Amino acid sequence: MGAHAVEVAEPPNASISQRPEIPLDPPSSVRDAAQYLQCRTTGSEPTRWVDPRVLWWPPTVVDNRGAGITIGLLEGDYSPSVADLEGAHITVRRFGARDNASQWLCGHGSFSASLLVGQGSAKLLGTVPAARLLIACTASPNGMSQPDTVAEALTWLAAEGASVIAIPLGQHDEHPGLADALCAAADIGALILAAAGNCAPRPIMFPARDPHCLAVGACTATGALLPNCATSPRLDIIARGHRVIAPIHDRAVCRRSGTSASCVLAAGLIAASISAHGSWSATPTIPADPLSRQHSEPCIARKNDETTRRVR
Template sequence: MVKRSTAALLILSALALAGCSQQAPSAAAPQGAAARPSHVMQVRVPAGTTREQIEATYGAPAVMFDAAEGYAVLALSAAQASPSGLRALSLTETPESNLGAFSASAVATVQGRSMWIKGDFNLWTAEGRSMWIKGQYDLIPENNLNFQIIRLEQAQTLAPKLGQGIKVAVIDTGVDVEHPAFAGSLAPAGEWRDFYAGDTNPDEEGVLGEGGYGHGTGVAGVVLQVAPKATILPLRVLGPDGSGDVLHVAQAIDWAAAKGAQVINLSLGSDERSAVVQDAIKRATERGALVVASAGNENRPAISYPAHDMVSGGVGERSLSVGSVNTAGLKSSFSNYSSNLELVALGENVYTPGPDGLLVSWTGTSVATPMAAGGLALALSQTPRVPLKDLTRKMAEKAYDVYSNGMNAPYKDKLGKKGLLNLEAFLKDVL
C-alpha cells in the first residue's frame, strides 16, 4: 500500500467534521481492494451446518460464518438483493446496503512543526515518562486544559499501570504504523488487518487534508495520551475518503474480539442501523470486550448507529455512546444529542499525532470517544473491583453534571444522564 501525503511543514484545514458523519461519501474502492458486495444479509445457521452447505442453499457466498455462533453473513449483488433475486434465493429477510454505509470525516488543523521527531512521545510510551509537571500536561501542552477538565493526571495516579496489558482496537481509517508516537505501542504485526484493501497493512492511505486521511492515527493517539501503556490494535475499514462498508466494520469487530481486544473504539457511524454490525458488537461484548462509539456530528436530536443502540442493559451492556462538549461544558455545536446518549467528552481542538510526524488538532465526536476508551483501558489495567459489565455504566454515572444552573437547558438529559467524562471520579468508584 502506497502512502501519499504532503510535506511535513504544510499548514492546512480540512473541510468536514470528525467522526461519525452519516453523509456517506463515494464508495469507490482503490485498485486491489477486497471484493465489496452491494448488499449483505445475516442468516441463521443450524447446528452442524457447513459454510459450503449454506452457500449451496442460498446461492450466495458466506463472507462471514460461524457455526458455533449460529450465523452466516451472505454477500449479495444488487440483482440478488432485488425482490425477484431474493425470491430466487429463497430469502425472506430484507438485505442491508453495504457500500459506504459508515463514515468518519474530520476537521483537522495541521501545525507547521513536528514535535515527534524530538522523540518525546516515543520516550514516553517506551519508558513510561511522566507527562505531568506541577499539574501541567507536558507532552502536548495544547491539551493541558482538556486533560485537566477530565482529571487525567489524577486518573493516571490512581491507575499507575497506565493501561499496560490492555489491547485497544482502533477500527478506523488505519494508523500510521511507522509514526514514532506508536513505537512499542502496537499489537504484533501478525494481528494487523486492512479489511478495506484486503491485506495485512492497516497503514493510513490518502492525501493530507482530503477525506479521512489521518483520522485513525489521531484517534489512536488520543487513546495513548490517556492510557500511554495500552496496546493499539490497528484495523482499517475506511477508505481514503472516510467511507467504509458494513461488512468490513463487522469483520473488524469480530477480528478484534478474536485477538483479545479488551476495548474497541468505533469513531465512525451510520444513519441506518446495521443488524450485521450490531450483532458483531454483541458477540464482542459477550466475549468480554468493552465497545465505545461516537454519537455523530450533524447537530441532530438523534445519535448515529451503532452508538444509538449502546444504552445500558440488553444489547447495550458493556458498550458506551459518546458525544462532545467544549471546555466550558457546553454542547459542541456539531454534536448529535439524544436521550440515548450516555456520556460526553471533550471533542474540540484536541491535539494528537498525524501522519508524517505532524501534530494535528481534531474536532468532532471522534476525538471525544477515544478519551473514554483510554479511560476504560486505565481501569482494566488495575483489575477493577466491580464486574466488567458495570464499567461503562459506572463511567457514565460518575460524569460531571453538565445541566447545573440551567447549563445546556435545550439539551436536558440528552447529553447523558450526568454528562462530562470525569476519569478521577470513575476510577475512584471502580478501583
C-alpha cells in the same frame, strides 16, 4: 458516500465547523493526552453546572497506564509514520478491498492511535501508552468503510481479546450484520464505545445508538457540549472533543474537534482505569463543587444495569 457506507465522524468534506484544522506548529513540549480529560473552569463560570455524564481523568490512575490491557481501535486506515508510535505495542490488520488510502484517512487513524498509545518521545504521551493496541483498518478504495467489513473487523478485535473497543466511525442507517457483530462482541466481554457524530439536530449515528454500544458525545474543556454533537435519543458518555492535538504523521500534529476524538479519549480513560483497578465503575458521582470535578471519578449513564466492567 454509498447508502450503507460507514464514514469517519469528521469527514474531510464536512462543514467548516466539523472539518479538522490545518496542521499546527509542533508544541514546544510533550503533551499528556490525559490533560484533555482534566476539568478546566473559567473565571466567568466558577459554578456552572456540568453534565454528570462527562468523564474526567481520575487521580488514582498510575503512571504506567494501560499495563495488561488490550484495546481495540476500528479505523478507516492508519500509518505508522508517527514518531510517538515508535516502540508502542501495536498490531494492525486490514480488512476488505484495499487500495492506496488517502493521507487524510491515514492521519485520522494515526491521530487516534497516538491519543491511545503515544509514547511521549516527541509530541504526545497517550492515555494508555503501556497497552497493547489492535487496529482494524476498514477503508475501501473509495475511502469509505462498508458495514460488512466493519463487522468482520469488530469480530476480530473482540476475538483477539480487546477489553475496550473504540469506533470513531458512523453512518445514519442501521445495518443488521454489524448489529449482530456488536451483540456478539459485547456478549464475550468487550466494552464498545462509538462516536455519536457531529450531525445535530439529526439523531446519533449508528453504531453509537446500538444498545450494545456506549454513545460518546463531545464537550469543551469545561464540560460544555459541542453544538453540533448529536444527542438524540441519548448520549451515554461525554468526553473532551474540542481542540484536541495529536500527531498525524512523522512529527506533524493536527488539532481536531468532534466526537471521533472524544470517543478515543473516553476509551483510553476507561482502559487506564481498568488497568489500574481491574474494573471500571460506571456509577455516576456528581461533586457538589464544580471546582472539584477534576478530582472526581468517571461519571456516566449506562444503557443497561451493569455498573462494572472487569478485565476479561
